[in-house]
Amino acid sequence: MFKALLTIIQRDLLVAFRRRAELMNPILFYAIVVTLFPLGVSPDKNFLSQLAPGVVWVAALLAALISMESIFRQDFDDGSIEQLYLSQHPPMVLIFGKVVAHWLITGLPMLIVIPVMALLLFIPNQAIPTLFITILLGTPILSLIGAIGVALTAGLRGGGVLLWLLVLPLYIPVLIFASGAVSASIDGLATSGHLAMLGVGLILALILAPLAISASLKISMS
C-alpha cells in the first residue's frame, strides 16, 4: 500500500516535470497578485508592512485555488481516476498520494516566492521565519481542502467558478491563523498559539479530507 502511494506520487511528479512551463504558472500568478496591492492601495512603506500579512496570505489562497483545478482534471477525463478505484489498494490512500504530489509541485514553490514577495511588501526580517512556518503548515491544508472542492466539481463543465465559491469560505480559518501569526511576529508578540491552531488544522485535514475527497470523486464518477 505504501509502495502504491509512492508510485502515485512519483508518477504525478514525473508528469508534472514533463510539462515544466505549467509549473511556473502559480508562482507567476502569485507574484502578479501581490504586485497589484501596492499599485492599488499605496506604496507607503509603513502602510504596506501593516497590510502585508493579509496580502501575502490572500494571494496564497488565490494561487492555491487557481493551481488546484489541475489536480484531478486530466486524470478524471481520461479515466485514470476510475482505474485507481478499481485497484486492490484503498482509493483514499492513492488519492492522498495525488494530493501530496500536487502540493509538492504547487505548494512547496511558495516557500521560495512568498518570502521574496514579503520583502517587496516590507515585512520585517524578524517575521520571515514565522512566515516560512505558516507556509509549511498552511499550504497543505489549502491543498487538502481544495481537493475536496475539485473532486466535487470534477464531472462538471465550467466547474471553475463554482469551485471558488465552494472552497474559499472553508479557507477562512487558514487565512486568519496564518496571517495572524505573521502579524503577531511583526509586532513582536508570541506566535505559538496561531501556529498550534494551524498545526491542529493540518492534522484534522490530513485525517478527514482524504475521506471526503475519495467520496466526492466517487460521486462525480457516478
Add this chain to the structure above:
Amino acid sequence: MWSFFHKLSSPKYYYEWSGKWIPWLGGITILLTALGVYWGLVIAPTDYQQGESYRIIFIHVPAAWMSMFIYMVMAVAGFIALVWKTKISEIVVSECAVIGAVFTALALITGMLWGKPTWGTYWQWDARLTSELILLFLYLGVISIHSAIEDPRIAARAASVLAIVGIINIPIIHYSVTWWNSLHQPNMELVSESPSMHPSMLIPLLIMAIAFKVYFGWLLFIRVRNEIISRERSTNWVKKLILAS
C-alpha cells in the same frame, strides 16, 4: 421505531404521512406567530437603552437560531443520504439549503437594520456577524453545487458531502473568527446581542423561536412533498393521486 423510519424513506408513505401533519403545523405556526408578534410588538415593554428598535430581535434572534439549526438538519440529512441513500433525505438536503439560506439572509438583514440605530452603522466586522455571513456563503455553495449537477440524486450526494464538510468547519470558522476579532480590534463597546433578558421580553422571544421552528417544519414538509410529486410523476401512485383530485 426502525420500521417507522424505514417506511418513512418510501416517498409514497412519506407523502401520506406528512400530509396529515401539514394542517397542524400550519395552524400552530399561524397561532404562535400571531401571539408572539402581538406580545413582542405591543405588550412587551420598551427597552430603556435601545428604545423601540430592540423589537426587531423578535425576528432577528429566532432567524439566527434557525440559520444554524437548519444547517445541522441539512448535515444530518446529508449523512443519512450518503449512508442509506434514501430519496427523502436527499430531497431534505436540497430543500434545507434553500430555506436555511433565506433564514440566514433574514438574520443578516434584520441585524443590519437593528445595527444602524443602535451601533450607528449597518455593518461591523464583529465575530458573530462575520460568521453568519460565512454561513450564508456555505449555504450558497451547497445550493449552487446542487443546481450545477443535473442528475438530482448525484447532485444531492455532492451537496451532502459539502454540507458535512461545512458542519465540521463551522465551529472552526466560528472560533477562528472570534479569535481574529479579539486580536485585531479593541473591544467595541457594543450592546451585547443577548443580555440577560427580563421575562416580559424573553417569553415572546421564545414563542417566536418555537413559531419559527414549526414554520420551518411546515415549509420543509410542503417543499419536500412538491419535490416528491415532481420526481415520482411517472409512478402509478402519483398518477392515481392526481387523477383523484
